[in-house]
Amino acid sequence: MADSTASVTNPSTTAMRELDPTARPRAVRKPRGILVPLWLGYVFLYLPILIVVVMSFNDSENLFVWRGFSLRWYPELFTDEAIMQGLVNTLVVATGATAIATVLGTLLAYGIAHYTRGGLIRAFAIAPAILPDLLLGIGLLTLFSLLTVTLGLHSVIIAHGVFATAFVTAIVLARMANLDPSLEEASRDLGAGPVRTFVRVTLPQLAPGIVAGALLAFTLSIDEFVIAFFTTAPTQPTLPIVIYSMVRFGVTPEVNALASLLLLVSIVTVIAAQRLTRLTGTPK
Amino acid sequence: MTETLQRPAPAARAGRVRLGLAPAPFLAPGMIYLIVFMAVPVGLLAFYTFFERGRFGGIVFEFTLDNWVKLFEPLYLGVILQSIALAGIVTLLALLIGYPMAYAIAGLSPKWRTVALVAVVLPFWTNFLIRTYAWILLLNNAGWVNQWLQGLGITDAPISMLYTPQAIVVGLLYMYLPLMVLPLYASLQQLDPSLREAATNLGATPWRAFRTVTFPLSLPGALTGCIFVFVPAMSNFVIPELIGGGKTIMIGNLVRDQFFEARDWPFGATLALLLTIFLVLVIVVQSAVSRRLTEGPRRG
Amino acid sequence: MTTAPLLRVDGIRAVYGDTVALHGISLDIAHNEFFALLGPSGCGKTTLLRSIAGFETPAEGRIEVDGEDLLRMPAHKRPVNMMFQSYALFPHMSVEKNVAYGLESDGVGRAEIRSRVAEVMDVVGLGALAKRRPGQLSGGQRQRVALARAIVKRPKLLLLDEPLSALDRQVRSSMQLELKRLQHEVGLTFVVVTHDQEEAMSMADRIAVLRDGRLEQLATPQELYANPASRFVASFIGTANLLDGTATATGVEVPGFGVVDAAHALRAGSPATAVVRPEDVELSTDAATGLSGTVVDTYFLGGASTISIEVPGITAPILATVHGASRVARGDAVGVRFARAAAVARGAGAASVTGDAAATASADPATADAAQEEVSA
Helix, strand or coil: HHCCCCCCCCHHHEEEECCHHHHHCCCCCEEEEEEHHHHHHHHHHHHHHHHHHHHHHHHHCCCCCCCCCCCCCCHHHHHCCHHHHHHHHHHHHHHHHHHHHHHHHHHHHHHHHHHHCCCHHHHHHHHHCCCCHHHHHHHHHHHHCCCCCCCHHHHHHHHHHHHHHHHHHHHHHHHHHHCCCCCHHHHHCCCCCCHHHHHHHHHHHHHHHHHHHHHHHHHHHHCCCHHHHHHCCCCCCCCHHCCCCCCCCCCCCHHHHHHHHHHHHHHHHHHHHHHHHHHCCCCC | HHHHCCCCCCCCCCCCCCCCCCCCCHHHHHHHHHHHHHHHHHHHHHHCCCCCEEEEEEEEEEECCCHHHHHHHHHHHHHHHHHHHHHHHHHHHHHHHHHHHHHHCCCCCCHHHHHHHHHHHHHHHCHHHHHHHHHHHHHHCCCCCHHHHHHCCCCCCCCCCCCCCCHHHHHHHHHHHHHHHHHHHHHHHHHCHHHHHHHHCCCCHHHHHHHHHHHHHHHHHHHHHHHHHHHHHHHHHHHHHHHHCCCCHHHHHHHHHHHHHHCHHHHHHHHHHHHHHHHHHHHHHHHHHHHHHHCCCCCC | CCCCCCEEEEEEEEEEECCCEEEEEEEEEECCCCCEEEEECCCHHHHHHHHHCCCCCCCCEEEEEEEEHHCCCCCHHHEEEEEEECCCCCCCCCHHHHHHHHHHHHHCCHHHHHHHHHHHHHHHHHHCCCCCCCCCCCHHHHHHHHHHHCCCCCCCCEEEEEECCCCHHHHHHHHHHHHHHHHHHHHHHHEEEEECCCHHHHHCCCEEEEECEEEEEEEEEEHHHHCCCCCHHHHHCCCCCEEEEEEEEEEECCCCCCECCCCCCCCCCCCCEEEHHHHEHHHHHEEECCCCEEEEEECCCCCEEEEEEEEECCCEEEEEEEHHHHHHCCCCCCCCCCCCCEEEEEHHHCCCCCEEEEEHHHHHHHHHHHHHHHHHH
16 A cells, blocks of 8 residues: 555656566568578588588598598597597696686685775786787796796696686676675674685685686686697697697598597587576576 | 664765675785786796897897897898788688678577577687698698589689688688677677667668668777787787698797797797787777777767 | 547557567547557557557558558658657767767758757757767756757657656656647657656646557546546556446445445446545544544655545555645544545456455556666665
């Protein structure tokens, strides 16, 4: 009753806005031709990938002649020592870099969101994501040589940790922006101390962002070539460096199989990350 | 009297009361890491540009401006200009191809929009060496494009496509096209659809509505995309080497060579810094232009 | 009105996927009329407006302006201009350029554009802000720019989509008067879409009340208030005490309460609702006269007070409005008399609210709105 009385005198309470654009039906049809460039773009983007995948099932040694279906290159891949060693190196690097980045990035994001005004620290923390990889690569090489640090997987881990931290920070910050700050206040109000609040309320809320950031960091590290190229020892190449030398000094069809497998891993990871961010997306 | 009633003072809203945890444990580890492994290396490079090279790599601490002067030697200037030209062409092509793509995606229903976007980004997540290698399969003299062309009777003899500057352009374009589509899409998608409707309602033909409203308002996204493509395209050294056959050299190749072959680290650092200065300049110009395009907060 | 209408909407049906947005709407709008399309969100009023403007294509029906078939014209050729709810001002153009945009599209000469833009800017009182960008203007100023941009082409019909909803309350009421003044001054036909009944009531010459894609009633504000055609209209326009019952020869028989006198043309024995406006409820401190009830609460609202009274037999309290402060207090026994009542049929429309107490149903849109407001505040 009180509501109905209020509405007599208070026009603002009757203001329900029709702002939901999804409620609005689709407007006048657009011409279909608009999709032609999109499809052509997809052909351009996927044709090379498709060729590689198809050729990974080719029976022939010749990269340019189709002889018949075969799975022979896949098992052969796993007997190639250089590739396997590269894979192990890459996984070690990616794991290490992701671990560093996840911890540092999450802490940074939280610190930036809570304790900084203005964008200086934020810009600094995200800068490695924009900095040319070439600059970071030779810069670290210079630093390591000045400090006479022996190059190896550890130096690649440190190097990858730099840009990976930037990506985790960016993603967790984005997640943080969607969080309701009163959740933490509610926790404090209900008697939880600062540490308990952080561990019990804040971290679980941030978890999807942290996981998505970690996945991204891992994927980026696996694929990263330029920085690794400058910061690793020739005896400890990561997988991209192995591929680089294979492409450079003579390709065997194994590369096709390897490429297809990596493609599969990338697709699965991207879809997983996508699902993750959507499932636990913006709290309404 | 109501005044005598005890009422809690309204909470000061000037700043949220902090959580009670000190900022240092959150900010310090990451900041120290980034200072040591990003700021210091970049600063070190800047520092190196003013000193002489060591005979076997490294550096001799004798001040010189030679490294910067050397940039203007015809040999290096030529490479720098060539890099700018190639990266510029790639950027322009990416814009021409990416704009219609982004425009089409922005016009899809929300469900298909996500699918279309993921489809654009997905190739970007596949290993970049493998994507480069794929073009070798395609463009080789015995490669698939030549086989198709001959199969269709368009040419009799294979056209040599690999190891040409054009091949580098195609390779770079392929590599960075998604980076053009994404920001373009973002700026087109956040455009209030009623702006276009308003233009139409005021009598503008669809083309005029696009030219005077949609396009100018998407320019900030286009500029961002151009930076995203131009900057990495300019510093890439793998594609010129693998697809260009090392015949067409770009700044990135030069830097790599200074570090691994010529062993002239100070000059390599100078080249890399030049790239970075260039990047900063482009970003400054971009944000200035964007601000001019849409002055004030974009509302309504 | 004997002259041909300016706008004729005939049997417009609009369908989106499985949902029907408009079930065959027909209405005429006369020259120089200030016309309002009123209804809760989702009633189809915006769809109708956008169909007229050419942004939606109805499945069936005709829309004519001065006898010309609008639906055959592409949106940019229609002699209709619109003021958008978001104003849709071009952020990259100055105020002046925004206003000139429509004239430029039509290829009007430069000198004429300049004079017409200057003229219309004076009309809306924005002369001094010509060089500003929309981002540098206040909400009220933006609204004026949007209006200037829409009227500078002197359209046959000006469509306004929720013109005041983006403004805060003080600006809103002054803008209502301003729009009304402008409409007289420029002599255009206005069609306003709004969900705010007060806005529609205070501005429009005639109001079409829409609900679920159907036209509930088309009448002047006075008529809508005094003689609502349905229970929905009665509850949507103003505040009303709704007493559900059965029609009798002289009024509506409300179970457990008695007969409320009201003139009507309903068949005796059919389900009906008596509509009693709060100002038609007369109170007396002498509980013996008429019905007796107990005061539940009083609300002082400045010029008037609303008193809610529990009357035995009626589920929801009766609301009464009196001038000045209330002279009764909670718990007082009062006599209640209805000075005037209207009766409406309780048809299929009311079926959707059965189970709700009568007065709660009347409060429904308002409660929802109030909740919405609180969330966004």
